[in-house]
Amino acid sequence: MAETDSFLHLARPLGPVAVGSAPTTAPLNVVIHPQALFSVLDHSLRRNADQERVIGTLLGTRSEDGTEVEIRTTFAVGHTETTDQVEVDMEYQKQMLALHLKANPKEVLVGWYATSSELNTFSALIQNFYSGQGDGTFPHPAVHLTVSTEPGKDVETRAYISAPVGVTAERAADSAAFIPVPYEIRYGETEKSGLESIAAARDAENRAANIFTDIEALERAVEDVLGMIDRVSRYVESVIDEEAPASTALGQFLLNALALAPKVEPADIERDFNNHIQDVLVVSYLANTIRTQMELSNRLATAQLTLGGEGNAESGQRGGQRGGKGGRGGQQRTQERSGEETRA
């Protein structure tokens, strides 16, 4: 994958510049959020049967100095391509962009994607449209992302920016020098759990996974850790048996990891453990008590009371019970508060 490639940062050849804006020649780094890639892949699945590739718009943020571009959202744009001409639905692109910006006012247009690795004249044309003045990303370079989706081959992702070439205006319009730029896939803390669930579906026959409950997730995590410990201890054993080559660095690393085990007094552990477990259990107990109380109170309020008198007597009785409930609720609350205080 391109991730492991090394990159030579070339200063981007500058095109005609409007007076006053100082274009930057600093290296550019592209950060892709997983959901953007996912939606590119989704779009490529939904292309028309006769279409070789599909294109769409990339939205995201640009750092202040323009050296980092984050691609966060994408949307598909319809286009038709024949051997000698290409037609992009510009009207659609404009409307969709307006709709997206309404919901995500912070994001800006950063470029476009295509679902084939090929760069051709049409790519240059579209690229010039996206990086152009007015609706385009000018004076920043437009990012072009290619995600190959050929069956049977690896999904190959590449990012490019472009520079204008050509001596006359007509030639410059349909040509561009694409310069590859490095990119990385970055995901936020909140997305981690989502990605994990998605990854859990990858080995299943039907490509589906259920959402884990807390305890299942814990079980999986513990199993994973056990597996890793097994692997490490197997390696260490084979080093001891002189079957695998030894490495000082790995040894040092393992030693450092082992040194992280805390040294604490058994009494301290005992105390902390008891405190914590009591907190946890008391909160659980209280929560369930509150639930039962409330449910009881609701039931009493709406239950068909057949005992005793009718009408007024019934409602009076009900009121009395409810009053009692309210009082108990208050009591409950003080209990709960004191529980919280002791914990704090």
Added chain:
Amino acid sequence: MAEKEVPLTAVKVDALVVMKIIKHAGQTFPTTATGSIVGMDVGGTLEVTNSFPFPVVEMPAESHFDNAAPNPAAAAPRAKANVVYQAEMIRMLREVNVDANNVGWYTSANMGNFVNMNVIENQFFYQKEMNERTVALVHDVSRSAQGSLSLRAFRLSPKFMAAFKENKFSSEELQKSTLRHQDIFVELPVEIRNSHLLNSFIHQLQCPSKSASLDLPPSLAALEKGPYAKDSVLAPNYDNLSLSIDPFLEKNCDLLLDSIETHHTETNNYQYYQRSLAREQAKITAWQTKRKAENASRSALKQPLLPEDEWQRLFKLPQEPSRLETMLNTRQVEQYSRQIDSFVSATTGKMFAVKGNLLPGETAK
């Protein structure tokens, strides 16, 4: 809605939608994020294949003072502007071959605090106005941050829909319909599904290097800086092994306290209603006896009788407060306590594991 025979039984969510919702919810946290989901209904299984966020309507600044001021984002799904926005967006999506049927909406939650009037009204709006077969997807940001994704699908039960339509939440009506707080929502199982392409992409992300053999690192620094020390994109998530429990418990206690407060207010309201009802009824009885006495004396004097049902005009019985709020509150508390239960079950396990590890022999009795 002719094909109503098959009830919805499950929800399948595309990985793309999961990621989009997480992104949107994470960006706006801790305010609520809402959006629309589109997809298809295939024989009782609702397949959710795409989503888009709703624009947040800016509220005038003065409304922020009032605590009860509606959260603009939470109310967004049923705002008029957003219905238009949604229709427009779906029309656009149809052009690029996305399944362009609205199948519901999503919202973000914080520690399961999603059982409130906004959610009910939104879902009611969807099930009534848009399409009967719609779901609300609830993504819990705080719980997902703890390690395991929390994404749930809810619908309003038909019973509740009927009651809500006519606003039948007085005690008598509830006695008749036997509607209880458990009957408000119907939860549907959620499944995450990947496309083939995505599946192969994930497999590929996982093993970034194609080279079979791996050189041993020359030094510790090289090991720590190397490409394998960086956690790869899909490294398993060990957040749920974390032992910090206090923030979670504290937050839950806060939420429970709030609920108790609400419950208390509601019972007080109800008691107030009972008292004023009793007072009014006493007044009416007094008036009736007075009128009767008057009529008795009038009939003795052979004068025309005064009408005896005039009290209906003179006195007004107080309106019974709606029990809906209490019901929702109870449902919310149930939600909290279940949440605490599941947290506790995991935590006690972890704690005993730690104890067993640090004090070997103690637990091996």
